[in-house]
Amino acid sequence: EAGVTQFPSHSVIEKGQTVTLRCDPISGHDNLYWYRRVMGKEIKFLLHFVKESKQDESGMPNNRFLAERTGGTYSTLKVQPAELEDSGVYFCASSHQAAGNTIYFGEGSWLTVV
Amino acid sequence: GQQLNQSPQSMFIQEGEDVSMNCTSSSIFNTWLWYKQDPGEGPVLLIALYKAGELTSNGRLTAQFGITRKDSFLNISASIPSDVGIYFCAGRPYFTGTASKLTFGTGTRLQVTL
Numbered sequence: 001e002a003g004v005t006q007f008p009s010h011s012v013i014e015k016g017q018t019v020t021l022r023c024d025p026i027s028g029h030d031n032l033y034w035y036r037r038v039m040g041k042e043i044k045f046l047l048h049f050v051k052e053s054k055q056d057e058s059g060m061p062n063n064r065f066l067a068e069r070t071g072g073t074y075s076t077l078k079v080q081p082a083e084l085e086d087s088g089v090y091f092c093a094s095s096h097q098a099a100g101n102t103i104y105f106g107e108g109s110w111l112t113v114v
Numbered sequence: 115g116q117q118l119n120q121s122p123q124s125m126f127i128q129e130g131e132d133v134s135m136n137c138t139s140s141s142i143f144n145t146w147l148w149y150k151q152d153p154g155e156g157p158v159l160l161i162a163l164y165k166a167g168e169l170t171s172n173g174r175l176t177a178q179f180g181i182t183r184k185d186s187f188l189n190i191s192a193s194i195p196s197d198v199g200i201y202f203c204a205g206r207p208y209f210t211g212t213a214s215k216l217t218f219g220t221g222t223r224l225q226v227t228l
Binding site for chain 1: 118149154155156157158159162202204215216217218219220221
């Protein structure tokens, strides 16, 4: 069974540009999460989808971040326009609705804004 | 928001030594999880704890859910070089509006020398 996959694995963009990160959760997992770790800090929650609906987006930093999950399958996280402080690792995770405590993480998308 | 204080921040130990790290919170948690992140990878779940006082082992790893619900520790016995990585505690606050949102500690970076 394939795990949570994320693309791209690494991205370097200039301040003001746009980046779109993609996440493919484990097949059959209704719950999809985005987390972020800025250098040296803790991993912080961004938002949570249940199928295609945003269950909780309380962790989204500001309106430069837009997450979507059309059709309840893969999800995208767009940062527009990117700022220097957006640099970090963006993790996607998923879990099955019936076993919500076991959350599986992807390898992360490493974003550097210069 | 919720904060988890994880210590130590980093450890240098010799192969064969035992390791101990812990997390504390100012508020009650109803779930404690311990993850390990290898370089370039996403966090991988090591141990999950669901009840106050629970003591759970996974091979050389042992973790406990504190009686007060405000702390947890992870022990690694007889460390080996592949134990190198960053260990994160994570928990779900007792009074959370979203059952699945995790709060992470800042991580303990473990380095094992031969």
